[in-house]
Amino acid sequence: MQKEDKLIIGGHEFNSRFILGSGKYSLKLIEAAVKDAGAEIITLAVRRANTKEQENILDYIPKNVTLLPNTSGARNAEEAVRIARLARELGCGDFVKVEIMRDSKYLLPDNYETIKATEILAKEGFVVMPYMYPDLNVARDLVNAGAATIMPLASPIGSNKGLATREFIQILVDEIDLPVIVDAGIGRPSQACEAMEMGAAAIMANTALATAGDLPLMAAAFRQAIEAGRKAYLSGLGRVLTRGASASDPLTGFLHD
Amino acid sequence: MENQYFVDSEHLSPEALKRKHELETNPASRKNHMEYLPGMEIIESEICETVMSQMKAYDYSQYTARDVRAALDHETCSVEDFKALLSPAAEPFLEEMAQKARLETSKHFGNTVYLFTPLYIANYCENYCVYCGFNCYNHINRMKLSMEQIEKEMKVIADSGMEEILILTGESRTMSNVEYIGEACKLARKYFRMVGLEIYPVNTEEYRYLHECGADYVTVFQETYDTEKYETLHLMGHKRVWPYRFDAQERALRGGMRGVAFSALLGLSNFRKDALASALHVYYLQRKYPHAEMSLSCPRLRPIINNDKISPLDVGEKQLCQILCAYRIFMPFVGITVSSRESASFRDGIVKIAATKVSAGVSTGIGDHESKYTGKEADGTEGDEQFEINDDRSFQKMYEDMAEEGLQPVLNDYLYV
Numbered sequence: 001m002q003k004e005d006k007l008i009i010g011g012h013e014f015n016s017r018f019i020l021g022s023g024k025y026s027l028k029l030i031e032a033a034v035k036d037a038g039a040e041i042i043t044l045a046v047r048r049a050n051t052k053e054q055e056n057i058l059d060y061i062p063k064n065v066t067l068l069p070n071t072s073g074a075r076n077a078e079e080a081v082r083i084a085r086l087a088r089e090l091g092c093g094d095f096v097k098v099e100i101m102r103d104s105k106y107l108l109p110d111n112y113e114t115i116k117a118t119e120i121l122a123k124e125g126f127v128v129m130p131y132m133y134p135d136l137n138v139a140r141d142l143v144n145a146g147a148a149t150i151m152p153l154a155s156p157i158g159s160n161k162g163l164a165t166r167e168f169i170q171i172l173v174d175e176i177d178l179p180v181i182v183d184a185g186i187g188r189p190s191q192a193c194e195a196m197e198m199g200a201a202a203i204m205a206n207t208a209l210a211t212a213g214d215l216p217l218m219a220a221a222f223r224q225a226i227e228a229g230r231k232a233y234l235s236g237l238g239r240v241l242t243r244g245a246s247a248s249d250p251l252t253g254f255l256h257d
Numbered sequence: 258m259e260n261q262y263f264v265d266s267e268h269l270s271p272e273a274l275k276r277k278h279e280l281e282t283n284p285a286s287r288k289n290h291m292e293y294l295p296g297m298e299i300i301e302s303e304i305c306e307t308v309m310s311q312m313k314a315y316d317y318s319q320y321t322a323r324d325v326r327a328a329l330d331h332e333t334c335s336v337e338d339f340k341a342l343l344s345p346a347a348e349p350f351l352e353e354m355a356q357k358a359r360l361e362t363s364k365h366f367g368n369t370v371y372l373f374t375p376l377y378i379a380n381y382c383e384n385y386c387v388y389c390g391f392n393c394y395n396h397i398n399r400m401k402l403s404m405e406q407i408e409k410e411m412k413v414i415a416d417s418g419m420e421e422i423l424i425l426t427g428e429s430r431t432m433s434n435v436e437y438i439g440e441a442c443k444l445a446r447k448y449f450r451m452v453g454l455e456i457y458p459v460n461t462e463e464y465r466y467l468h469e470c471g472a473d474y475v476t477v478f479q480e481t482y483d484t485e486k487y488e489t490l491h492l493m494g495h496k497r498v499w500p501y502r503f504d505a506q507e508r509a510l511r512g513g514m515r516g517v518a519f520s521a522l523l524g525l526s527n528f529r530k531d532a533l534a535s536a537l538h539v540y541y542l543q544r545k546y547p548h549a550e551m552s553l554s555c556p557r558l559r560p561i562i563n564n565d566k567i568s569p570l571d572v573g574e575k576q577l578c579q580i581l582c583a584y585r586i587f588m589p590f591v592g593i594t595v596s597s598r599e600s601a602s603f604r605d606g607i608v609k610i611a612a613t614k615v616s617a618g619v620s621t622g623i624g625d626h627e628s629k630y631t632g633k634e635a636d637g638t639e640g641d642e643q644f645e646i647n648d649d650r651s652f653q654k655m656y657e658d659m660a661e662e663g664l665q666p667v668l669n670d671y672l673y674v
Contacts, residue, residue, distance in 0.1 A: 047672035073672045075548050083672060102548035105590045158364045210367045 005234065007202055009179060010095070010127030010148035012066070016040040017196070017226050019181065021206030022048070022070055029210050034062055036219035041066045043097060043204070046087045047073045068129065070097040077116035084121050096121060097151065098130040107157045111138040115145050122146025131183055134168035139176050150176060151204065153184035154195065158207045160187025163195060173199040189218075189225030196229025260524070262387035262490075264564050266396035277394050280385060280492040290488045290497045297501045298460040298508065304541050305503050311336070312482055312534040320344035329353055334587045339536065342583035343529050351579055358585035358611045365589050370664045371614040372655060373421035374414055375455070377623050378402045378441055380640045381432035384494030386480075388525065390561030390643045391427040393494070397562050400623040400640030401432055407441050410626045415448040417618060417630060417652045420668040422449045423476065427643075428457035428496050435463045439470035446471035451671040453518075457495065458505035464512025473673055475509035476518035477502060478556070482534035483526040490525060506542060516550030517542070518594065523577070524558035524569030532580045536587055543588075552592030552614070553584055559598050559644040574603055578610070585611040597646040604648055605662055617655030619646050 007014040020033040022043035033039040042061055046069045061067060069087035074080035077100065084096040098121065100113045114130045115138065121128045127148045132138055134152035142150050152172055155164035162185060163169065173180050179201030186192050192203045203226055212218035263281055265274060279286045293299055320341045328338035329350065341347060342354060379401035382391040390397060402410065414422065422445055426433040438456055445452040453474035454467060464475065481487050484499050491497045506517035519539050521531035532555075539551045555577060557569035577599075584593060595604050595612040597619040604615055620629050623640025627633050630651070650658065659666045 045670070048667065048670055086672075104548060104550050105543060105588075107590075160364065207364060207367065211363045 005230065007179060009129070012127070014040045014066070014202075016223075017202040017230055018192075018222055019043065019068065019202055019204040020209070021183070021204045022072070028215055029206075030061060032215040032219040033209065034065060036216040037209070037223045039065065041068050041095075043068045043070050043206075044087075044092065045070055045072045046083050046090070046092070066095060067092045068095045068097050069093075070099045070131075071117070072099045072101070074098075074100050074117075075102045076100060076110075077113045077120065080113070080117040081120050084117075084126060085124075088126075094125060095127045095129065098128055109133055109153065111135060114138075115141045118142055118147050119145035122148075129181070134165045134172055136168075136171050136175060139172050143176060143178055147178060149179045149181050149201070151181045151183040154182050154191070155185030157184040159185050160208055160211075161185050162187055162191035166194075166198070169195070169200070170198055189221040192222055193225040193229035193232075196226050197232045199233050200229075202226075260388065260558070260567050260570065262564065262567065264395070266394065266563065268396045269394060273394070277385070281387075284488075287488070287492055288497060290491065290499050291484065292498065293501055294495055294498055296460075297495075297498060300461070300504055300508060300511070302504055302507055304507060304538070304545065305500065307541050308534055308537045309482070309484075311537055312530050315340060315530055315533050317344040317529045320346045322346050322349070325350050328586075329357060336537070336540070336587075339583060339587040340533065342586060343532055343580065345529075347579060347583070348575070351575065351582070354579065354582040354586065355610045358582040359609065361585050361589040362611055362613065366613050368663065368665050369613070369667045369670075370608050370659050371421070371592070371667050371670060372419065372617050372652065372659070373423055373451075373453070373614065374419050374616055374618045374652065375423040375425055375621070376407075376410060376414065376445075376626070377425045377621060377640070377643065378407055378410075378438075379429070379433040380427045380623050380643065381429040382427035382494075383429045383431065384496040385492045386494075386496060387490050387492065388522075388558060388561070388567055390563075390641065395561070395563055397641035398639065400638070401437075402624050404440055404444065406624055408444050410624065411445060411448045413626045413630050414618070418656070418668065419618065419652050420449055421451040421453070421671070423453040423455055423474075423616075424472070425455045425643075426457070428494070430457065430495070435459060435466065439467055442467060442470035442472045446673070450669040451673075458502050458508070461508045461512045464509045464514055468513040471673065473515045473671070474518065474550075475506065475514050475516075476520075476554075477505040477509075478520040478522055478554075479503060479535070479538070480522045481526040482521060482531050482538075486526040503538075506538075507546075510542075510546045510549050514549075516552065518552040518554060518592075520554040520556060522556050522558060523572045523580075528572045528576060528580070532583070536584055539588060539591060543591075550592070551588075551590075552594055553588075554594040554596060555580055555584075556596050556598050559647070561644050562641055565645075574599075577603075578607065581607060581611040597648045598644065599647055601648045601650060601658075605658065608659065608664060609662065615655065615659075617650055618652035619649065621646060 016038040018037045019041045020039045022045045069092040071080040071083040098117045100110045118128045129149045131151045155161035181202045182195040182200045183204040186205045187208045324341035325347045328341045452472045454472045455476040521535045593612045594614040622642040625639040656666045
């Protein structure tokens, strides 16, 4: 019998490998993500959470869903740490996605500051999920700093350009023992599927869903694509010939002992 | 055609009238607008020269439909592409520009639209800017709110649900000094998540002080980047010093502000050149301060008290739309604010294409939020407004209207850290 395939982050188990990002949100989007995409983790930008009655995103999130507050708005490790602590005070739990950007144009993560913040927050007992530019050395530093996962970007956030960093994400998948969650830039279900086939542990997306014509349908498409990619990965992908045909007589046939 | 700005009030003394006429008619009586006044900080910066040299060299009549086509086909928009999109040659492509702009807006901002409201706390002004309702020669009810009055106004606004406020004053250092504004910021932090400032430009250390008081975003309108035209419109006062104003955003960022906003007031001078300069001002400053948040707005001239003839001249809604689309395609990441100077129907349309922020529940007068928000009769101690607004929707109405348009109204996307 096939073993249950769970996503495990910091000791917590999840059945779904789709995580809803936080960039654009609406009640409809959250409903579709949970109901149709099967999301069990939803990112929450702490800077958008509020305590007032109107449009409080916290009210939109079903109770059985794990909140993943992020530190968006932080420009350095110190600010990220402050935002994470604030999230904990607001009752968002111990998960935190570290996002540190000091570039308002491309919103690319600052890997150096991310390592610093990860180390501090991991020591404080947070389940730290750092958003990063896919760099093997940084990924190793994040592991040593106590990260629970690593979250490399596929392409610039909101760009829907897919796996522009494919080769580097593959290296992370191959070399890092933590779950590698592909975040940012995934624009279509087929791209999500491809990342999962490569061995990514989960996919985080937002814009691709948020800007779709039919939200529930797109959410369902993501769910199926992620499941398909995961199954393909678990099955051990079939042989893929990079070029031409293989020789029918083995080149090493002359070896006898 | 030109706007007729000069209006004489019967309340002015003969000396004041004489001085006013002298300023209006004799350029030699006016101070050099490119020369700093004592106390004004001069910073080393290359931004101004970079922006101005491009603006001066911009000949929009040289661009053809072919340039516009190429600009629309390019995946990223270069400065040259942007110049083509701002040119008259792009006018027939307006719908296509809107489609492309809409795509960029949705990639970066999704379906969200941010709501905020301005709060004018004083309308005293020491400048003679001929198109502005607050100008020192315009006979209006002047007022400066006390801290108690400011807090009362803030409570009324906060009760409506608003979470972001923009504090404004007339440009008078004497009547509304930096400490006064700082105290207002401290109060605002009690009631709002995000506090912006639109006040006279100040020095870096003063911006730092205001940031410590709770303000995190600074808006300064350059009015026009055409220095010669600027000279004929800002006849007296510290606002007359054009370069000090130009560097205000950079000083604000150096003082620790998180973000800055820019604008020209369209209708004052050549709108294509002003639109180009405003955007390049953002573009080059963003390259120098990549962490900073930037936003643009695009106000057009409006009538004022005692002069209802002022208009934005050749800047029609189509031209405004073209500029906003070009801004969005050129800089997909910047916030774009469209003020209540524009009509409700224009604002409803433009938020679906390029704008990401609109004001609601707006009053440009002083101390009148309680009467406007609650219907409670005014006690006659209200200050007059800076200009006539066009879209007077309340916060609640705007919230509902935006949601009805399929947009997600956002009240706060901000954390003071």
